[in-house]
Amino acid sequence: MYFLYFDPSVGAMIVQAIVATVAGVILFSKNLMYKIKTFFGLHKHQDDLYEDINVDDSDVDKK
Amino acid sequence: MENTRHTSSFRDPSGFVFTEDNLLKRIIFPIYFKQYNALNDSGFFNKLFHNQLLVPHQELKKSATEIHIQPEQIPFISYPYEWSFNQYKEAALLTLKIQKYSLEHGFSLKDASAFNVTFHNGQALFIDTLSFDFYNENEPWRAYKQFITHFLAPLLLAHYHGAQSLKMMTNFIDGIPINMLTSMLPFKTKLNPFLYSNIHLLAKFEDKHNEDYEGTANPKKLSKKAQLNIITSLYDYIKKLNIKEYSEWGNYYEKTNYAQDAFNYKADLINSWVHKLNTKTLIDVGGNDGTFVRRITHKLDTAIVCDIDNNAVDFNYTTLKINKEKHIIPLVLDVLNPSAGLGFNNTERDSFLNRIQQFSPDVTLALALIHHITLSGNVTFNMSANFFASFSKHLIIEFPNREDSWVQRLLNTKGEFKAHFDFYSEENFEEAYSKIFTIVEKVSIPNAKRTMYFLKLK
Known part of the structure; x- marks a missing residue:
């Protein structure tokens, strides 16, 4: 059960199916481009201020 | 305790924040016990603390009617309309990161308000301990629209119209209205599949279903994989977002x-x-x-x-x-x-x-x-x-x-x-x-x- 103290909006719940499909296509093509670039050695490593989305759990397990 | 209840803490019935002996504490009610215990027992809270994603807390007392916890005291709470572009961006990325991490551990953020984040120890930190709920298999993200109106909307407006746009959050503390956002974005955003689906299509679906007072429309199912795709593509897009400005003070x-x-x-x-x-x-x-x-x-x-x-x-x-x-x-x-x-x-x-x-x-x-x-x-x-x-x-x-x-x-x-x-x-x-x-x-x-x-x- 959810405690709905704000309106998630029905439209926003339904639209996510389409958003996810588009996101899937974008991610797939990005991955493909990445692989192609890496294959040809074109991939530039960028120094990022922000980490990637994954949380590194190995640190936690070591603790 | 009701007297010392924090004036911002009334929206979530799971509990509230109060002050005691000059310390900020949080009371949790039985309605949230199941979630709280699961978050504790599974070690997920500890993982979040350890990765510096969520403000750490200690349990003070536990009875059949209430649980008291004391979060690490944060010297100064800043609000979204006081952040610079990159701070805002980091807060958005943090929220997505936590949602992905939660999904992987059987939980989900039940809200995605920008006010759930503040800055502490040189980084963005999530401060709403009670925002976590169980993930129900194949359910879309309830906080999706809130994330768009609280995070993606102000960041996009800042990208297209300058960083002053972030100050709009002082007026729209529940997020930038999605219809206003679509009218303020340039036409070319409709040609971008990511922006079209996350903003313009969302606005259309909102319009279409906002007359649905009986709640008869049946929200579609969404697999976890599909939801993770949304979260990851939002993360990728926001991570690359920037503003083109130079400053009168810059140099x-x-x-x-x-x-x-x-x-x-x-x-x-x-x-x-x-x-x-x-x-x-x-x-x-x-x-x-x-x-x-x-x-x-x-x-x-x-x-x-x-x-x-x-x-x-x-x-x-x-x-x-x-x-x-x-x-x-x-x-x-x-x-x-x-x-x-x-x-x-x-x-x-x-x-x-x-x-x-x-x-x-x-x-x-x-x-x-x-x-x-x-x-x-x-x-x-x-x-x-x-x-x-x-x-x-x-x-x-x-x-x-x-x-x-x-x-x-x-x-x-x-x-x-x-x-x-x-x-x-x-x-x-x-x-x-x-x-x-x-x-x-x-x-x-x-x-x-x-x-x-x-x-x-x-």
Whole structure:
């Protein structure tokens, strides 16, 4: 059960199916481009201020 | 306890925040016990603490009717409309990161408000411990729209229309209305599949279903994999988002009328005064990119560095990320219009002045600021003295004399009213400030037409 103290909006719940499909296509093509670039050695490593989305759990397990 | 309940803590029935013995604590009600116990027992809370994603807490007591926890105390809570672009961006990325991590562990964020995040120890930190709920298989993300209106919307507006757009969050504390957002975005955003689906299509679906009072429309199912695709693509997009702006202050120190030796002299002077007071906390009102705070060698616990200019604050923030500095909190602040009390009763989001009075910094720095307040803002010396006196006991203030080129420039823009500002002089400044402060030290900076004052509240 959810405690709905704000309106998630029905439209926003339904639209996510389409958003996810588009996101899937974008991610797939990005991955493909990445692989192609890496294959040809074109991939530039960028120094990022922000980490990637994954949380590194190995640190936690070591603790 | 109801009396000490925090005025912002009323939306979520799972519990609320209150103050006891000057400490911020959280009460949790039985309606949330199942979730709380699962988050604890599965070790997920600990994982979040360990990865510095969520503010750590300790359990104080547990009974059949309520649980009390005490989160790590955060010296100063900043709000979204006080963040620079990159801070806002980091808060958005943090929220997505937590949602992905939660999904992988069988939980989901039940809300994605920008007010769930603040800045602490040099990074964005999630502070709403009760935002986590169980993930129900194949259910779409309930907080999706909230994420769009609280995070993606202001960031996009800042990208297309400048960082001032972030201040719109002062009016829309429940997020930028999606219809307004679509009308403000350029047409080319409709050609971008990511923006089209996340913004324009969302707006269309909203319109289509907002007459559905009976809730008959059946929300489609969404696999976890599909939801993860949404989260990841949002993350990728926001991570790359930037603003194209240059600042009038950006290269301030390069074009300023300070010779290097005068600059060093001023920095050393501030350093010695801060040291003398054994300062632990300070606020630099108009601190640009934090240059002077970084020259302080004395160890500070917390230094809030405010500036009106997003670029300066952004530069300050990226510098502290690179240097891994933990004590600096950069904030966007207009001294002539600090954030007001907002929301229900005007107390849901506390005003900047209330928060800074509570924080009560040992020292306030006001460097190269008084001429802007006085000559651009037309604020009298008496008014600014009272303002500074309202939140801290010591004031280090720099007074640029009439002969200073910046002062001259500001005076010349006054045209025929220039004579009205004849009061702008060291004597009048001292007279007004001496009513409230004692002048502990006064030093003229060599090779600069500026004077430094070290003042103590009477």
